[in-house]
């Protein structure tokens with residue numbers, strides 16, 4: 324669809340800006356931004372993994388609450404976390420970005436777009452990910468819409484799946500749980516633009532995808548199955564149980580609460596850890612006989628439960644609560660900003 328002249332200028336300037344401001348050299352990228360396609364060269368003996376994620380204003384971030392760099396960082400973090408969940412290493416990212424033309428015409432708007440791109444660039448740089456292509460367009464509404472595609476690679480046949488947990492496995496998580504939920508709740512309560520710079524202590528604004536831990540799980544042959552905690556422990560573990568045809572038991576007392584979650588009431592903290600989304604930690608299962616280290620790639624590892632033969636009738640997940648009662652645990656992960 325042809326666009327009005329000012330926005331074409333804006334779009335072309337935007338593409339040129341993106342091309343100039345992102346480094347493009349990477350051993351796996353034979354040809355990056357600038358031709359009809361990118362050309363990727365995966366390492367020998369590897370296979371390709373691809374994941375795609377929308378970041379939609381109003382649903383995944385809010386311009387009135389999130390710093391632009393946080394929105395960009397979160398956009399890329401979601402895709403990188405999916406690669407981490409399968410033990411893959413990123414090769415390249417592709418960004419499709421639709422921006423309202425009014426935004427590109429105003430200095431404040433251009434600053435926002437630059438902040439968004441800087442958030443992507445910062446996290447990409449930390450993980451050696453190159454932006455190898457994408458598309459820009461004028462947004463049909465007054466909303467910023469981004470879609471990011473991540474391409475990664477893993478040794479052939481070795482990528483971790485959610486369908487391969489086995490009865491007798493133990494369940495582990497990386498890092499801490501509930502921090503992103505706690506920080507998001509504080510943000511929504513303040514209802515103000517957060518002035519927060521990139522720092523790993525902000526699990527909602529700047530989540531840290533566990534790529535090094537994920538690829539170590541593959542390299543060291545530790546895990547049977549894995550998933551990333553994007554929708555919340557109860558929901559993501561249910562995915563593992565359903566895909567693997569097993570059930571799980573979780574020990575509430577073992578859950579590693581994030582320091583931000585421990586500031587909540589005990590009930591809220593438990594809710595944040597079990598159902599809060601977007602922690603972007605990894606959950607994995609490993610056979611009981613496997614020696615699982617206390618930390619992997621500098622990230623603490625905590626055993627939180629065990630996998631069992633599926634029972635009928637359900638539940639898929641049983642929670643051993645702090646009082647020692649066994650309760651069925653239903654998936655209660657969050658469903659993004661608009662449903663809250």
Ligand SMILES: [Mg+2]
Pocket residue numbers: 404405408550551553
């Ligand atoms: Mg995922």
